[in-house]
Amino acid sequence: MVQEIIFLVEEAQEGGYTARALGHSIFTEGENLDEIRVVVRDAVRCHFEDKDMPRLIRLHIVKDEVIAV
Template structure:
């Protein structure tokens, strides 16, 4: 695997959650600044040495509700 994509969303209780697409990897962080290190940590724990993807992308999704 050469690339792994995480969907990043704001958590309802505060902070951020990140879920990998196609893998059972989930992590959370209090701030966007600490999220990349939390994702790296989760990826390292999930894959055997040498099997982790070369690139991890964080896809930020923001839901916005508007009145019509």
């Protein structure tokens, strides 16, 4: 059983966010971070059987910020 699953969450070019699981073939999208939390949880529930369900979901949120010098 997987104890924890990690998602890399990034801002999408067209707006919103994408979330990709590391080490698993799970990908989802959401309009904002609150929605990402919901859709990630739903995607994990759909991907795993009850006996293999991870106990924790970790979101690693990557945000690029550009500032002028």
